[in-house]
Amino acid sequence: MIAHVLVAGLQLVGLLFLRVLLILVGLIVVPFALPLRVTQGPPRPFTEAVGDWLLITLPGWAWLWSNDRDGAAGDKRGWWHVNAPFGLGAYHWLSMFWWLAIRNPANNARFTRLFGCPVTECDYRYWGQEVVKDKPGQGGWRFLLATRKATGRRYYGLYWVRQWNDSRALVVQLGFKGEPSDWTEDYSGDLSRQWKGITFEVNPYKSIA
Structure with missing residues (x-):
């Protein structure tokens, strides 16, 4: 890792x-x-x-x-x-x-394949917790790696939520925004939905209420 x-x-x-x-x-x-x-x-x-x-x-x-x-x-x-x-x-x-x-x-x-991860074209693995959200009671951390099958291109994403109280948390989300649940969705009706973009969010006291 x-x-x-x-x-x-x-x-x-x-x-x-x-x-x-x-x-x-x-x-x-x-x-x-x-x-x-x-x-x-x-x-x-x-x-x-x-x-x-x-x-x-x-x-x-x-x-x-x-x-x-x-x-x-x-x-x-x-x-x-x-x-x-x-x-x-x-x-x-x-x-x-x-x-x-x-x-x-x-x-x-x-x-674009530089700034977006096409879920249906990639395999994935992760370390940490499967479900991490900036919502009360759903904090934790996850480091996800998606690999494009055709080229081996790697897409990384870190998501870390440390809840301070019932309404505020430290939220760090860096890299690609894909999460494990994205690989269970059906994108046949709208392939544009499969693209997971990139983010650079560091918020030490984000509202999660």
């Missing part, structure tokens, strides 16, 4: 550098790409808010900084429509910029 930890650390440093670079570039790309945005399909009512959701994507040359699942207008529930900055709603230019460049920067990178 020690050798895997060392390799994971090197992988994480390299990916963090590339991730930060993509985020910074996105601050320039997204404002130029938004005026050329494309609206796809008919509107659909938000599931938890008043109004309609539309899939709005950036042009092909800005694909990495677009969001193929939620689009530029935020989630299908309507949470972003209600909680966007300054009460502007999901369809204001500033709200779409914030969603794509600040809140979910370079989101489509998770659909």
Whole structure:
């Protein structure tokens, strides 16, 4: 396991550098790409808010900084429509910029094999606990390794939750976000769901209530 930890650390440093670079570039790309945005399909009512959701994507040359699942207008529930900055709603230019460049920067990178782990193409193993969540009573640690069958590419992910009290915990999640339960799901209806992206979360006092 020690050798895997060392390799994971090197992988994480390299990916963090590339991730930060993509985020910074996105601050320039997204404002130029938004005026050329494309609206796809008919509107659909938000599931938890008043109004309609539309899939709005950036042009092909800005694909990495677009969001193929939620689009530029935020989630299908309507949470972003209600909680966007300054009460502007999901369809204001500033709200779409914030969603794509600040809140979910370079989101489509998770659909690449550099920044995303395709579950159905990988085997996996883990050390620690199978179920770890930032929820009361579900803390612990897990170090997961997924290996792509075709190439041997390795994807590492560490998840550690140390609960302080009923509502707060130390949460460390570094690397790929896959977990054992992902390998039991059926992705035949939507293969895009199999992609597990990368995260760099270190929160010493996260709310878990």
